[in-house]
Amino acid sequence: MPGYPARRLGLSAVQALVVLVATFGMTALLPGDASSVVLTEHAAPEDVAVVRARLGLDQPLTVRFGHWISGLFTGDLGESLVTALPVAEEIGRRLAATALLAGVTLLVLLPLALLVGVASGLREGSRVDRVLTSVAVLLHAVPEFVLGLLLVAGLAVHGGLFPATAAGVDLLARPEVLVLPVTVLVARQLCDLARQIRIGVAEHSAGEVAGHLRLLGLPEHAVVLRHVLPGASAPVVQQLARTVEGLLTGAVVVESLFAVPGLGTGFVEAVQNRDIPQIQGYVLVFAGVVVLGNLAADLVAHRLTPRRELVLR
Amino acid sequence: MTLLRLDGLRADAGDRALLEDVSLRLGAGRVLAVLGGSGAGKTTLGLAALGESRRGVRLGGTVRLGGIELLGLGPRDRRRARAGAVGHLPQHPGAVLDPVRRCGSVLVELAAVGHRGRATRVAAAERALHAAGLDPEHWHRFPHQLSGGQQQRMALATTLVTAPSLLVLDEPSTGLDPRSRERLAERLRALSTAGMALLLLTHDLDLARATADDIAVLEHGALIETGPADAVLTDPRHLGTAALLTEDPPLPPGPVANTPPVVVAAGLTVRAGHTVLLRPTDLTLTEASRTAVIGPSGAGKTTLARAIAGLLPPSGGSTTLDGLPLLAHVRERSREQLRAIQYVHQDAHASFDEFRDVLGQVAATATRLRGLPEPEARAEATALLDAFGLFVGTRHPHQLSGGQLKRCALARALLAHPRLLICDEVTSGLDATTRATTLRTLDSAATRTGVALLLIGHDHQALAAITDRTITVDGGRVTEVPDSPWMQWKRGLR
Numbered sequence: 183m184p185g186y187p188a189r190r191l192g193l194s195a196v197q198a199l200v201v202l203v204a205t206f207g208m209t210a211l212l213p214g215d216a217s218s219v220v221l222t223e224h225a226a227p228e229d230v231a232v233v234r235a236r237l238g239l240d241q242p243l244t245v246r247f248g249h250w251i252s253g254l255f256t257g258d259l260g261e262s263l264v265t266a267l268p269v270a271e272e273i274g275r276r277l278a279a280t281a282l283l284a285g286v287t288l289l290v291l292l293p294l295a296l297l298v299g300v301a302s303g304l305r306e307g308s309r310v311d312r313v314l315t316s317v318a319v320l321l322h323a324v325p326e327f328v329l330g331l332l333l334v335a336g337l338a339v340h341g342g343l344f345p346a347t348a349a350g351v352d353l354l355a356r357p358e359v360l361v362l363p364v365t366v367l368v369a370r371q372l373c374d375l376a377r378q379i380r381i382g383v384a385e386h387s388a389g390e391v392a393g394h395l396r397l398l399g400l401p402e403h404a405v406v407l408r409h410v411l412p413g414a415s416a417p418v419v420q421q422l423a424r425t426v427e428g429l430l431t432g433a434v435v436v437e438s439l440f441a442v443p444g445l446g447t448g449f450v451e452a453v454q455n456r457d458i459p460q461i462q463g464y465v466l467v468f469a470g471v472v473v474l475g476n477l478a479a480d481l482v483a484h485r486l487t488p489r490r491e492l493v494l495r
Numbered sequence: 496m497t498l499l500r501l502d503g504l505r506a507d508a509g510d511r512a513l514l515e516d517v518s519l520r521l522g523a524g525r526v527l528a529v530l531g532g533s534g535a536g537k538t539t540l541g542l543a544a545l546g547e548s549r550r551g552v553r554l555g556g557t558v559r560l561g562g563i564e565l566l567g568l569g570p571r572d573r574r575r576a577r578a579g580a581v582g583h584l585p586q587h588p589g590a591v592l593d594p595v596r597r598c599g600s601v602l603v604e605l606a607a608v609g610h611r612g613r614a615t616r617v618a619a620a621e622r623a624l625h626a627a628g629l630d631p632e633h634w635h636r637f638p639h640q641l642s643g644g645q646q647q648r649m650a651l652a653t654t655l656v657t658a659p660s661l662l663v664l665d666e667p668s669t670g671l672d673p674r675s676r677e678r679l680a681e682r683l684r685a686l687s688t689a690g691m692a693l694l695l696l697t698h699d700l701d702l703a704r705a706t707a708d709d710i711a712v713l714e715h716g717a718l719i720e721t722g723p724a725d726a727v728l729t730d731p732r733h734l735g736t737a738a739l740l741t742e743d744p745p746l747p748p749g750p751v752a753n754t755p756p757v758v759v760a761a762g763l764t765v766r767a768g769h770t771v772l773l774r775p776t777d778l779t780l781t782e783a784s785r786t787a788v789i790g791p792s793g794a795g796k797t798t799l800a801r802a803i804a805g806l807l808p809p810s811g812g813s814t815t816l817d818g819l820p821l822l823a824h825v826r827e828r829s830r831e832q833l834r835a836i837q838y839v840h841q842d843a844h845a846s847f848d849e850f851r852d853v854l855g856q857v858a859a860t861a862t863r864l865r866g867l868p869e870p871e872a873r874a875e876a877t878a879l880l881d882a883f884g885l886f887v888g889t890r891h892p893h894q895l896s897g898g899q900l901k902r903c904a905l906a907r908a909l910l911a912h913p914r915l916l917i918c919d920e921v922t923s924g925l926d927a928t929t930r931a932t933t934l935r936t937l938d939s940a941a942t943r944t945g946v947a948l949l950l951i952g953h954d955h956q957a958l959a960a961i962t963d964r965t966i967t968v969d970g971g972r973v974t975e976v977p978d979s980p981w982m983q984w985k986r987g988l989r
Contacts, residue, residue: 390585390587390590390591391590391591391592391593391594393591394583394585394591394650394653395591395593395605395653396574397545397547397577397583398578398582398583398605398608398653398654398657399574399575399577399578399579399580399608399657400578400604400605400607400608401574402571402574404604404607408596408604409593409596409601412593412595412596413593413594413595415595416595486595487594487595488594488595488637488639
C-alpha cells in the first residue's frame, strides 16, 4: 500500500477533478447562457445564433468541456464576456492584490495568535487566559462588515489616521491603505487559530513530557519552544488551512468594503455581470487554494506527528 | 557527604496526609531503597525529594539538596537548583518521552544542563545513551519505535544526560522481564559505583536486595523502619516490614469447589435473528472464584458476560443469583440484584461522563446502589482509590490516563460491594506496566472482598496470573478448560 503522502496526493487529484467538473457543470446548467449576457434578452434569434456560434455555445457540452480543460492546461481561461480581455490576465492581476492582503494578514496573524495562544495556554484558567480568550471570541463574533464599518467610521473618517479606501491606489506604493483591511481580517481569524494553539499548549504543558523535562531542569523557554509547541503544532497547521480559506471568504467582504481591487471584488463583479468565463476562473482559483492549502497542511501535519504512521498505515 | 536530607517532610492532599514526618539522609555513592506497598506514598516521596508535588498536594518540612533548601524556593529558582543535581525516572517512563521528537536530539538538548558547546553535548548524550544500555541506532528513533524496555532505558538516558549526582527512580522494574530486571540492577550498581546517589522507590524486593545499601520502609506515608539493607531484609523489626518481606502474594487458591455458588446460568442462549451468538450454556460461578474467559474476538465472550449482567436479554435459559431467579433485563432487576452483579466496560474512557468529576462518578454506585449519603460515599470512594494508588481529587476523565481510568472503573464497580464482578478486556490497550498494576489492583481487591471474578480477555497469560479457572468461548460454544498447562505449571511451583 502506498504511503500516506501518495494517498493524500491522490485524494487531492480526485478533489481537483471534482472541482473542475462541478465548476463547469454548474455554470453550464445555469438558465440562460453567455449569449444573453452579450446581447440583451430581447435580441433577435438569428443574432443569438451568431453569437452562440462565435462563443462555441452551439457545440455539445462534452466538446465544450474538452475545450475548456485543454485551455486550462495552457493557462487560457477564456475571455471575459464584458471586457473581452483574457480572464487569466485579469485574475492574475487581482490575485496579486489579494495575495498581498492575505500575506500581510498572515504575517500579523501568526505571531499574534502564537502569542495569545501560548500566553493563555500556559496559564489556563487564569485571568490572563480569560481576558485574552474573551477578547478573541468577541472579535470573532463581530461580522467583518460591521467591524470594518466601525473602523472606517472611527479611525478613518473621524480620526483621520488611516485611509478609508484603497480605490485607485497602488497598494505597494501606499501600504497604509492595508492597515484597516488587515485589521479586520486578523480580528476575525485570530480566535480560531489562537484557541487551537491555546488548547494544544495547555494540554502539552500539563502533560507528562513537559513535567519530566521541567523536573530535569530544562529551562522553561526550551520546554515550551521545543516540546510543548511542536507537540501542539499538528492541529494548528491544519487550522491554518481553515484560516487561509477564511481569509478568502473574508476577502470578498473586506475588499468590497475597502475597494481593494482583489479577487473578492472581482468575483462580486463577475457574478453581477453574469460573466461566466470569469466566474469559472474565480471559482477555480478559490477551490484550488482550498485544495492545495489542505493538501499542504495535511502533509505538514503528517510530518509533525510521527506516531500517526502507526494509525494511518 | 550527605546529598539529600529530608527532615520532618510531610505532604497533604486536602486534609489527608500522604506523608508524615519523613526524615532521611542519602550520601554520594549510596543506594537507598524505599520499600512500601501500593499507595504507601512512594511516588509522593520521590517527587518531594525534588521539591515537587502533584497538583493539589502541599509539602511541609525541609528538603535539602546539596545544602540548598528546595521547599523555600520559588519554582524558577528550584528548577535551577535542581538542574544537573538530581534526576528523576518516573513510574511510566514511556509517557515522558516526547512523541514528536527523535530521542537523540532531546538528549542533546537536555545535555545543555551542565554541558557547554555543541560537541560536548553530543558526546554527553552519546555517553548517556550507552550508560542507559541503549545502542547508537536508537539515537534517531522516535519513542514509539522503541520497545517498552527500550523506552524505559531511554527515559533513564534523559536523566543521566544531565549528569545528576542524585537519581530518583520510581518503580523502575515494573513491567520488565526477569532478565531485564537483572540488567537494570547491574546498571544501577554501576551508577552507584561511579559515585551517583540513588533513591530507589520500589516494591520489588529482588531489586532492593541486589542494589540497596540502606532501606527505609514506608507504610501509609510514615517511615516504620530504616537501616542497613542486610539488617532490614534479614531481621525486620517492624511487623509491617515483615509483612512486606513475606515474598510475593500467595498464589490464588486452586479451583474453588467448596464455596457456595453465587451466580448460576442454566441453558443460557443468545440469538440475533437466526444467528446463534451463544449456544445453551451452563455456568456456575462460586464465591471468591476467579474465572478467565478467553477466546478469539467475536467468539461470544462479551455476549456471555452481557447476558449474565442482563445487558443483553438472552433468548433462552435462566440465571439465578444466590438461588433466586434473575430477570433477563437489567432494567427489570432490583437494586439489590444490580448491586450484586457489576460490569466493568471494556473502554473505561467511554464509561465515564467526561463533563463530571471522576470521584463523584465513582462514588455514585455507593449512593445509588447502597444508599449511602453522598459525603460518606465520597469518603469511601477516596479511600478505595487511595488503596489503588490513585489520587483523583477533582479531576475529570480526560485528566487521567487510560490505566488510571480503568482502575477508577474497577473502583466504581467494587464500591457497589458486588458478589460477581465482570471485567471485559480489563487488560487490553494497556502497556505492560499499567496492565500489571491493574491486575494487581484487581487481585488484591478480590482477595479482600471475596467477590467472584469473571475476566474476559484474549491475553491468557496475563489473566492466568490471577485466575484459577479458564473457560473458552469459540463460535458461541463455551468449554471448560479443566486444568490448563499454565495452572499445572503454577501448581508445580508450590
